[in-house]
Amino acid sequence: MTEKQTVNLTINGEEVEAPAGEMLIKVCHDRGLDVPFFCYHPGLVPEGNCRMCLVEVVKAPKPMPACTTPVTEGMEIETHSEPAKAARSDVLEFMLANHPLDCPICDKSGECMLQDNSYAHGNDASRMVDVKQLKPTKELGNGVRLWGNRCISCTRCVRFCSDIAGSGELTMVNRGDRSVVDAFPGYPLQNPLSGNVVDICPVGALISEDFLYQARVWYEKKTDSVCHECSRGCNVEIQTLHNEVKRIVARHNDSVNDYWICDHGRYTYDYVLGPERALEYRLDDSSGPADAPALLARKLKSLVDEHGADSLGVLASAFMSNETLYLLGSVLKELDVPVENIAACARADGKEETFKGGFKISADRNPNRRGVEAILGPSAFSSRAEGLLEKSKGPGLRGLVLVSDLPGQPLPAEWIEALNSADFGLVFLLENDSRIGEEVSLIPATAFSERDGSIINEDGRIQLVQAATQLPRGALRLDDLLQDVLVELGAREGRISQRGLFDEMAAIIPALKGARHAEVGKTGLSLDGGEE
Amino acid sequence: MSDAPAVKKKFSEKGLEFIDWLLGRYPNKQAALLPVLRLAEEEFGNIDNDSVMLVAETLELSPGYVWGVLTFYTHYRREGDGKYLLQVCSTLPCALRGCRDIQHRLEEKLGIEAGETTEDGLFTLKKVECLGSCDTAPVVQVNEKYHENLDIEELDKLLETLRG
Ligand code: SF4
Ligand code: SF4
Ligand code: FES
Numbered sequence: 001m002t003e004k005q006t007v008n009l010t011i012n013g014e015e016v017e018a019p020a021g022e023m024l025i026k027v028c029h030d031r032g033l034d035v036p037f038f039c040y041h042p043g044l045v046p047e048g049n050c051r052m053c054l055v056e057v058v059k060a061p062k063p064m065p066a067c068t069t070p071v072t073e074g075m076e077i078e079t080h081s082e083p084a085k086a087a088r089s090d091v092l093e094f095m096l097a098n099h100p101l102d103c104p105i106c107d108k109s110g111e112c113m114l115q116d117n118s119y120a121h122g123n124d125a126s127r128m129v130d131v132k133q134l135k136p137t138k139e140l141g142n143g144v145r146l147w148g149n150r151c152i153s154c155t156r157c158v159r160f161c162s163d164i165a166g167s168g169e170l171t172m173v174n175r176g177d178r179s180v181v182d183a184f185p186g187y188p189l190q191n192p193l194s195g196n197v198v199d200i201c202p203v204g205a206l207i208s209e210d211f212l213y214q215a216r217v218w219y220e221k222k223t224d225s226v227c228h229e230c231s232r233g234c235n236v237e238i239q240t241l242h243n244e245v246k247r248i249v250a251r252h253n254d255s256v257n258d259y260w261i262c263d264h265g266r267y268t269y270d271y272v273l274g275p276e277r278a279l280e281y282r283l284d285d286s287s288g289p290a291d292a293p294a295l296l297a298r299k300l301k302s303l304v305d306e307h308g309a310d311s312l313g314v315l316a317s318a319f320m321s322n323e324t325l326y327l328l329g330s331v332l333k334e335l336d337v338p339v340e341n342i343a344a345c346a347r348a349d350g351k352e353e354t355f356k357g358g359f360k361i362s363a364d365r366n367p368n369r370r371g372v373e374a375i376l377g378p379s380a381f382s383s384r385a386e387g388l389l390e391k392s393k394g395p396g397l398r399g400l401v402l403v404s405d406l407p408g409q410p411l412p413a414e415w416i417e418a419l420n421s422a423d424f425g426l427v428f429l430l431e432n433d434s435r436i437g438e439e440v441s442l443i444p445a446t447a448f449s450e451r452d453g454s455i456i457n458e459d460g461r462i463q464l465v466q467a468a469t470q471l472p473r474g475a476l477r478l479d480d481l482l483q484d485v486l487v488e489l490g491a492r493e494g495r496i497s498q499r500g501l502f503d504e505m506a507a508i509i510p511a512l513k514g515a516r517h518a519e520v521g522k523t524g525l526s527l528d529g530g531e532e
Numbered sequence: 533m534s535d536a537p538a539v540k541k542k543f544s545e546k547g548l549e550f551i552d553w554l555l556g557r558y559p560n561k562q563a564a565l566l567p568v569l570r571l572a573e574e575e576f577g578n579i580d581n582d583s584v585m586l587v588a589e590t591l592e593l594s595p596g597y598v599w600g601v602l603t604f605y606t607h608y609r610r611e612g613d614g615k616y617l618l619q620v621c622s623t624l625p626c627a628l629r630g631c632r633d634i635q636h637r638l639e640e641k642l643g644i645e646a647g648e649t650t651e652d653g654l655f656t657l658k659k660v661e662c663l664g665s666c667d668t669a670p671v672v673q674v675n676e677k678y679h680e681n682l683d684i685e686e687l688d689k690l691l692e693t694l695r696g
Contacts (some may be wrong), residue, residue: 158600168594173603175661184595185581186537 009075018071025053025066033079036088036117038095038202039154040067043252043259045163050154051091052117056084063087085121092122098133098177099203100149108204110217114152135180141169141188142263143209144198148180151205157181157197164260165191166356181205193355195266199249200259210267211247215239223468224251224522226455227265228319228407228448230350231364233457234261235523238269238449238468245269245449245469253523255461262361271407271431272447272469278429279472282442289476292443293484296426300335301489303399303424309336311398313388315415316376318346318366319405320478321453321465322512323498325368325375326505327482334491341397343385344372345415347406362458366406367448370456374511392418399424403478404433405445428478446477452498453479454520456527462515463524541586547575551590561591565601573609580611606660614649614656616694619673622659625666630683634670635659637684641691654695 005020011028018027023046028035039050048068057064058076063084078084096118103109135148155172158181162168169189173182183189189197198208220239227234227248234257236248248269250261271277281289283296304312314332316325332342352363372380391397400422404411410433411419419425420437427436428445436442449468456462471477476484479501486492496504499517506512512527519525543551551568558564568591572583579602588595602608609617620626620635635646638657642650646659665671668680672687679690 162594162597169596171594171596171600173600175604175606179604182596182599184584184599187595 007071007073007075009071009073009077011077012079020072021070023067024055024064024069024071024077027071028055028066028077028079034120035066035079036113036121037067038113038117038152039156041156041159041200041259043164044156044159044200047155047159050095050152052088052095052121054084054087054091055079056081056087088121089123092118093127095152096122096126097128097130098149099152100132102150106147106150106204107207107212107214107217108150108201112204113202133177135178136182138182139188139209140181140183140206141190142194143267144189144194145207145209145212146181147205147207150203151180152203153179153181154202156200156202157206160197160200161189161191161194164196164355164357164359165193167191169194170197191355192262192264192353192361193260193359195263196250196260208247215241215246220246221468223466224464225449225466225468226367226463227261228367228455228465229262229265229268229365230362231366231369231458232256232360232362233367233455233461233463233524234265235463236261236265240449240468243469243472245272251522255523255526256457256459256463258357258359260357260359262359264361268407269449272449273472274431276431277444277447277472278432278442279444279475280442281444281475282440283426284441289473292476293481294488296481297485297488299424300331300399300485304335304337307398310338310341311396312337313341313392313397313400314343315385315388315400315402316342316344316372316380317403317405318344318369318372318381319407319448320368320372320403321451321455322368322371322375322462322509323453323501323505324451324479324482325371326501326509327479327486329375330491331482331485331489334486334489339377340384340387341391342376342380343388344376344380345385345403345406345411346372346381347409364458367457368455370458370460371454374456375505375509389414389418392422398422400426402427403445404428405430405447407431407447410435443478443481444471444475446471446479450477451479454502457524459526460528461524461526462512462520464517464520464522537585539582539585539589541576541582543571543586543590544575547571562593565591565593565598566605569598569602569608578609578611578613606658612649612656614653616654616674617656617658619658619660619663620646621661621663621665621669621671621673623662623666626663626669626671629669631670633684634672634682634687637687638672638691641688 006017007020009016025035035053037053039047046067048065053066054063055066056078137147140146158170161170169183170181172179198206220241223238225238227236235251235253237251238248239246248266252259283292347365349363350365353361400419404427416435425440428443430445450471451465452467453465454462483495502517506515515525554564568587572587573579576583584598585595588598622631639645642655644650646657649656663671663673670682672679
């Protein structure tokens with residue numbers, strides 16, 4: 001099959017052309033029609049077991065499941081005829097026959113497909129008089145807890161484990177109204193992608209212990225962002241309540257992560273408000289964060305004026321956004337600091353893993369190595385970092401500014417030594433580090449959930465990060481601070497928007513190829529000219 | 533999975549030969565699951581978790597998958613089942629011919645409910661899906677043997693004989 005063939009059919013009386021072999025449900029959804037479903041998931045092989053998607057196929061003896069019925073020439077479909085609606089409401093009645101209806105204490109409530117579908121397609125009252133089947137509530141592994149009574153046996157989680165993760169821990173045991181999901185004794189859920197089963201469970205049968213009773217989902221604020229835990233840059237939604245990250249869930253992006261994220265990316269956020277988070281400002285005895293831009297501009301300027309531009313060195317990091325790197329570069333350019341004095345650090349490599357369904361965890365545990373290479377140059381991590389460290393041991397280098405925002409990875413001892421012995425040492429610090437001397441100036445670094453900006457993943461895809469929480473205690477974000485320093489240095493009139501900053505940067509940095517903020521959108525833009 | 537429990541059982545030489553022969557008849561290993569489960573049941577007397585792991589290893593499947601298939605079917609003899617496995621067919625033709633009464637009579641006489649085993653380990657009572665003998669409904673299968681066209685009187689006699 002080289003050429004894509006199409007077929008003609010009618011849906012609710014309207015003529016429709018669709019690719020041959022496409023499933024009816026996709027054709028309906030693409031046209032904005034509400035065909036409800038449970039077991040169907042666009043990222044999984046269809047199984048057609050729940051029957052929620054029944055539609056009327058004219059001349060067919062009975063309603064057909066839209067998720068496993070391919071479109072054919074001349075087909076006539078009615079999605080909202082009386083027989084179609086009756087079939088679906090009957091299916092829902094069966095589904096609720098053994099359901100506990102414990103929405104008030106269920107974490108899924110508010111984002112539950114059973115609630116939504118019942119509301120839109122079900123009956124308003126139950127006719128059940130029989131005793132309901134009871135099923136176990138238990139831990140399945142990796143912090144995923146099963147509420148068996150709520151399971152509707154859609155097998156989404158089973159298919160995820162066998163086809164996407166490739167480990168096949170979950171299974172349906174028993175049959176009929178006694179069937180329920182379980183893991184074989186001694187083989188608990190333990191694949192590194194296991195949290196996705198909680199995302200895709202259409203009901204509250206699988207709940208993550210990490211999020212258990214943490215928040216009612218309708219009170220949460222939801223922010224589209226990008227995972228920072230490796231250079232895949234999986235698209236995520238950060239959910240917060242009262243300025244606190246409550247959970248991270250996958251966001252669909254065909255070019256990066258499909259519908260999935262790994263457990264590491266999902267559950268690594270506690271450090272944002274953790275006990276080790278560095279929040280202290282120490283730039284001058286008396287001043288607070290508000291004075292930081294002016295003070296910093298003055299200090300850097302006088303250092304350079306007194307000892308020459310070569311006396312200042314900077315170590316950036318592969319966690320910083322493109323914009324922050326660009327602003328940092330602008331400040332240093334303003335001060336004429338030579339390029340050799342600008343280096344960067346990155347987290348050590350982890351293990352690369354690729355799964356049956358194609359999902360990949362990268363060995364590079366940095367979100368923006370490519371951005372540093374694009375903006376500061378590829379040698380920033382290697383020869384320039386070594387050179388700067390060497391220089392710091394001599395008398396020439398008087399001022400040293402370090403960005404220590406790599407989660408879980410403190411600065412190497414030799415950099416701390418260099419920092420402590422500098423005339424003016426300043427560190428943007430994410431996590432407390434007792435080795436840092438009293439003389440060193442401190443400014444809190446922003447954590448991943450507090451940032452706006454863009455990062456570039458290992459495939460050269462530029463994607464937008466958005467702040468989901470505010471830095472505690474009204475502290476200044478590094479990018480805002482740098483903008484203000486530029487104003488103090490007379491290089492800018494005032495702060496400009498994220499959008500403006502992006503467009504300005506992309507026009508100047510060759511590797512960004514003049515990309516526009518508006519083109520990057522929710523799912524990013526490939527800079528390598530890859531598939532779109 | 534490195535920390536998975538070790539497989540403790542082994543099929544006999546003859547069993548392995550049978551599996552080899554079987555695999556030649558199927559498009560892939562997974563397709564041979566039901567007869568290999570039956571083989572495990574024959575060789576070990578019932579199917580326990582160790583057998584599930586052995587079958588999974590033999591056919592390169594996850595134990596979860598094998599377990600799911602095993603528990604879907606009601607007809608395999610499971611660990612802890614009594615000396616006599618009484619399987620009461622409960623599908624439509626048997627239901628129309630009074631299998632509910634049969635089941636209730638057995639529950640009453642044995643003092644257990646369907647799915648349970650008597651304390652002396654003699655009887656396990658199971659309500660199962662179609663036994664394929666609809667023309668002689670109602671049917672109770674005792675181990676390998678079918679007892680057909682049963683009524684309560686014959687059922688009582690059957691129990692007496694089994695009790696010895
Ligand atoms: S646990 Fe959830 S995803 Fe898994 S089969 Fe049950 S309802 Fe479906
Ligand atoms: S694979 Fe990498 S980017 Fe994706 S969720 Fe995991 S750590 Fe985050
Ligand atoms: S969504 Fe079609 S059968 Fe479940």
